[in-house]
Amino acid sequence: MTAPDPGLERFRHADTGVLLPVPAQGAAVRAYIRRDTGPGSTAHLNRFPAQPFCTVTWFLSGTVHDGVSAAAPVLDAVVVGGPFTRPASTFSAGRIHAFTVVFFPDAFARLASLAPASLADRLLPAREVLPASWHSLLDEVAAAGDDGARVACLSAFVAATGEVAAAPGLPWLRRLREAAGFDRLCERQAERRIRRATGQSLRALRRAQRLETALLDAREAAAQGTLHWATLADANDFSDQPHLGRECRKLAGTAPAELIDRQAHDESYWLFRCWR
Structure with missing residues (x-):
């Protein structure tokens, strides 16, 4: 069995959790993640698996490095992450308060007019890669008083774009296959559409x-x-x-x-x- 992390006790009161979107927006947003390690939290790694989603993360307080130590580059206050084809790590220098929205990649491509493949395995400054139509949203989420208000800002933004699930209960990969035309196109054409939409x-x-x-x-x-x-x-x-x-x-x-x-x-x- 793994020995307990020596600093683990300092994280016992960390406010960390996953919030699910309202069903109507389940075709665009996979989840929201909140993370506040609290006073006295020690420097630590943050490990992430390979995953197909696109993310926008606000570091509301604290410093996070794009690597495994404080020698790695400091990440911007708001970053966009693309699909990750391999496990990744960041390093938190101390107390961190962060909020992340996790988008399905095909929906994010439509919302941000970005190809997910261009973001693969990278964390990039949000204001450098997102269109100007997103910039006021970035400010609103950063200034919101709590996670409920942040979710409300993002929900209103997604709703205004018309990204609403026609069939909220349909699994994502099935929706993706149907949108790619697996029932009417040859498999190679449909596969190309999926790769274009998701990276x-x-x-x-x-x-x-x-x-x-x-x-x-x-x-x-x-x-x-x-x-x-x-x-x-x-x-x-x-x-x-x-x-x-x-x-x-x-x-x-x-x-x-x-x-x-x-x-x-x-x-x-x-x-x-x-x-x-």
């Missing part, structure tokens, strides 16, 4: 979704004391347990069992712990 192939998107589902299932099973890796791998369409292990190391940066353990003992894995 990744449908296969890569499926792999990311499969691992996310498996890790959420593993976290729940571990909490109940019923975790059996071979059974979980089979239930989530991996060929076997070693296949799950390879995918987890590639997309999340560590082996599955170690990842589940680190969620509880290493604060740098806070996102894995709170994601749902």
Whole structure:
């Protein structure tokens, strides 16, 4: 078992969590993430898995570096993140208060007139890459008094663009396949449309979704004391347990069992712990 992070006790009262969007906007926004490590929090890493989404993050207070130490470049106060094809890390120098909106990449491409592929594996200053129509929103979210007001600002912005789910309950990849025309175009044409809309192939998107589902299932099973890796791998369409292990190391940066353990003992894995 992993030894507890020496500074973990200082994060016990961190305000960290995931907020889900209203159903009508579920075709554009995957989630909102809040993170305030609180007074006395120590410098620490923030680890993130490979993921197909696009993000906008406001660092409302504190300093965050784009790397694994304070020697790495300092990130801007508001950054845009593209899809990540590999695990990534940032370094927080001390107390951090941040707020993130997680967009589905195809919706973000429409909202921001940006190709997700151009943002892949990067965190970029928001004002340098987002169109001028976003700049007042960036200021409004930064000035909002609390996370509820920040969500309200973003919800109003998305609603004004007309990005509303026609079928809120339809899974994202199914919506994406239908929008790409898999039912009327040849597979190669539809695949090109998906890559253009998301920056990744449908296969890569499926792999990311499969691992996310498996890790959420593993976290729940571990909490109940019923975790059996071979059974979980089979239930989530991996060929076997070693296949799950390879995918987890590639997309999340560590082996599955170690990842589940680190969620509880290493604060740098806070996102894995709170994601749902």
